[in-house]
Every structure is written in C-alpha cells, then in structure tokens.
Amino acid sequence: MSCSLRPVGRGQRAPLERLTAATGLFRPDEVAIAVSLLDDALAGDEDYRFLGAYAGDELVGYACWGPTPGTEGTFDLYWIVVDPAWQGKQVGTHLLRAVEDKLVSENARLIVVETSSRAEYTPTRAFYERRGYAAAARLPGYYAPGDDLVIYLKDLTHGVLATATA
Numbered sequence: 001m002s003c004s005l006r007p008v009g010r011g012q013r014a015p016l017e018r019l020t021a022a023t024g025l026f027r028p029d030e031v032a033i034a035v036s037l038l039d040d041a042l043a044g045d046e047d048y049r050f051l052g053a054y055a056g057d058e059l060v061g062y063a064c065w066g067p068t069p070g071t072e073g074t075f076d077l078y079w080i081v082v083d084p085a086w087q088g089k090q091v092g093t094h095l096l097r098a099v100e101d102k103l104v105s106e107n108a109r110l111i112v113v114e115t116s117s118r119a120e121y122t123p124t125r126a127f128y129e130r131r132g133y134a135a136a137a138r139l140p141g142y143y144a145p146g147d148d149l150v151i152y153l154k155d156l157t158h159g160v161l162a163t164a165t166a
C-alpha cells in the first residue's frame, strides 16, 4: 500500500506523539520535543517545517526540518520518523526525497542530520548513508559515555564537500 505526503495539521498532534514514542528509540522528553516543535510550526514558526506521510487518513510518518540559525542555505533535518508498522516500506525514503526536493527548489546548500552512534541507530545511519549523507563529524561521548554524536551532511550543490579540507 502506498502513502501520500501532506502537511501535518493540529489533528495529527496525538498520532505524531504516538508514532514517535512507538519507535522505542526516543526518551519521553525527546518525544515531547517533537510535539512542541509541531506546536511551534502550527503557531506559525517557520523555523520548523513538517511534512506528513499518510496511509489514507492515518499519519504513518513525518519529517521536521528548518533553517540552521546563523548559516546561509544550511538546513537541519531535525526528525524523520516512520511508524514501526510502516518501516521498511519506502515511507522514509519518500519523505526524505520530498524534503530534499523542497530544499533544492529553495536553493538550499546543505542538509545536516545529527544522530547517535548507538547500535540501535545502525539501521538509521545506514538509511542516511545510502541516500547520499556523509558522516562529516563525530563528537565522542556527546550524548552519554560511549554514545557519540554523528553529524551527517548532504551537499545539495555537489560543491562544498568536494572542496572541503580535512
């Protein structure tokens, strides 16, 4: 069954909270952050943009992104989450491509994704890596002892990473 991509409205607040928690990857305070970013976006804050993936009327995944403060054309992908029952069915790929297409059309340069080095995130890191995201930096012990921050970059202009110096 395929999904369609549409904005995330107020009526999806509870489903968004439920599906984020259902992944089992995020602590309750992290789930609360995703919901509060949706609240900000619904209140008109353009720093946080949401796109939902729907099976019929049911929200089965979403992405949240926004411009990285203090940069020119750099955007953070803050969240991309797919309901566990829908993972592995291309929903995340559709969402990621749609976000990238929107950003390319706005002349964005870079997409930054922060994730964890923990084993539970191995499929997540593979998801990004196979879609052109390069692990550009790693901060050891950032989240917790033994839990590094891994920063991925996707270069939408095919320029900056090619010319970056180590």
Ligand SMILES: CC(C)(COP(=O)(O)OP(=O)(O)OC[C@H]1O[C@@H](n2cnc3c(N)ncnc32)[C@H](O)[C@@H]1OP(=O)(O)O)[C@@H](O)C(=O)NCCC(=O)NCCS
Residues within 6 Å of the ligand: 023, 025, 078, 079, 080, 081, 082, 083, 086, 087, 088, 089, 090, 091, 092, 093, 094, 115, 121, 123, 124, 126, 127, 130
């Ligand atoms: C990472 C995530 C967004 C990918 O979305 P998805 O719809 O499951 O992925 P797709 O079906 O589009 O693509 C499948 C690919 O993702 C990878 N993948 C990552 N997590 C997966 C999962 N739980 N189940 C199946 N595939 C997964 C597969 O290895 C597969 O790789 P390939 O196509 O390159 O061989 C989704 O699995 C998810 O929500 N995971 C938990 C939350 C998370 O880690 N979010 C990112 C940090 S905010």
